[in-house]
Amino acid sequence: MVSIKDVARHAGVAISTVSKVLNRYPNVSEETKIKVNRAVEELNFVPNSVAAALSSKQAGRVALLVNLNIKTQAIDEINMQYIQGAINKAMELNLDVITLFFSMFKDRSLEELIRYLQSQSIAGIIIFGMGREDDILVKLAESQKFKCVITDASIVNENTSSVGIDHCRAQYDVARKTIVENNCKRVLYISGQKDGYSAREKLLGMEQLVEEMKLTMKVKNGGLSELLARNITLEYGEYYDVVVCSSDLMAIGAMKALIEMDIFRPVCGYDGIILMGYVGKQMNTVRQDFAGISAAAMEELHQLLGGKEGRRVKTPYSLVRIKYKDIIC
């Protein structure tokens, strides 16, 4: 393996000089820069990121914490895009990434988790799909031991940013569109995890809408479960004009139930997953660009690692209907 030492020798300068050039320090003459860069080229030198990570605590090792729910593989799509977007952006930014799953820490303490991350020389973490029930992770962010970016939540402090779409507005938008299109009055709203961060925001959006349009609304907690949403719909569906769901999976459960009941009610979902195209009936939904969100999260983490303060970053969304013909290829 060709090391910085070889480059230094080849270029006729000191090791530290090479390091400075590589890390774009000021106070290096154009001339030596060129010498060094040529040596790098000629030797095909690629810096060893492991050594870099060991040497400086600043080095960008990043952990992805993914909330992988084994039971609903249908939404692996979302996590996969999260992972993909993050890793690709990380490569661009020259950050090293390790991927971890919530389940790995289910019965570990906060301290253990922190020690594990430290043993991996992790400087920053991104948490995907955290809910209120994942209290270790909430505490992890609040401990501020690491730079931290969270999607779909709203913890913000000096070392923590949140990235994601405006759930309140998005939920409002998609529900309004569906309701107006179908001229509905009585809304059955199947919400997500109780006490989830985004669940609260979405509910807020619904309440605004209800007030504004003078609707009536029944709220049931579907726990992000397709089955629960199905059962709720079987029980209450016929008494309402529209079923608004805070996730596509629940929307699918609701729609399948309605089809079985042989009654028509418009249903709208939330997320924009491909699976929506396989259900037969089209529904309005909110398309989030998950890969984009996680790329933005990585970018934001990069900023935090560079010393910037935590903040809230809003990402764009759009309203769509997903058709089978559009998604197959």
Next chain:
Amino acid sequence: MVSIKDVARHAGVAISTVSKVLNRYPNVSEETKIKVNRAVEELNFVPNSVAAALSSKQAGRVALLVNLNIKTQAIDEINMQYIQGAINKAMELNLDVITLFFSMFKDRSLEELIRYLQSQSIAGIIIFGMGREDDILVKLAESQKFKCVITDASIVNENTSSVGIDHCRAQYDVARKTIVENNCKRVLYISGQKDGYSAREKLLGMEQLVEEMKLTMKVKNGGLSELLARNITLEYGEYYDVVVCSSDLMAIGAMKALIEMDIFRPVCGYDGIILMGYVGKQMNTVRQDFAGISAAAMEELHQLLGGKEGRRVKTPYSLVRIKYKDIIC
């Protein structure tokens, strides 16, 4: 951060002694082992794997190479299970993992790829879902610069193992079952990527079956594309008794086409993905335990890193029908 040095001091021994205890070297007295382990406990010491990786080339850093096809997110399920199974097993075995995607190396040379992996101190790699067209990866395995495990292929050499189910038998089994159940004679077989490793094996299984049962068979290349399978079925479906597909996605495409054509033909798939439950019509398919396969792959890589020779590892499979009711939760 508490380091090996602290442990040494706390236990009243030398650093190297601690290291020996931690890595289960022989020639350490019971007494000192106990002393050291107590110190480890008391200080909550967790070894820094980055430093270990830097110090010893043996250290187990592993790269996952995943073939992520952005266009067919429906099968992210498979890759997600691969990733999950591998990472969980790696944690068990104390191996560090980084995840990479084929797309990152699309227009890079083999040498660049090797250098990149070396710069990450990677000792072993697992390649998921490689096809013949990914020639860089084939060369990567053949270069033997790293210990290597491959799923769904069959490169085996001193430093390379292959892990996966017996595609020839599995394809034979699922097709036979479907054909016998429906008493078919004329088979339309939609195969996968031309020249893919597993595609060849599956075709072999079909040819055996055709000969054995005295069937006639037309083989069309569906390129693992739902759309292509759909079009093939639209064109040829009616002239055959059964449509055998070498992937679930293609089976779904075929089934949807048949439903549109309003004719019934049994269809069978391959992989056992959840999406099969959303199509409405049940089909026979081969269920592979992808997480199990990748766990086995990681285990095998661990063996290779420990000095064992490459080999072929067969994993189990089963024939199933996936029903909507079974998969929702």
Next chain:
DNA sequence: TTGTAGGCGTTATCAT
């Protein structure tokens, strides 16, 4: 502006 040298936390090779 450039170079020297110490350190990051381990592992591994020697002596002892």
Next chain:
DNA sequence: ATGATAACGCCTACAA
């Protein structure tokens, strides 16, 4: 059986 000590490859004061 145990302990110094030199790597591993890089970063970064600090000195020149």
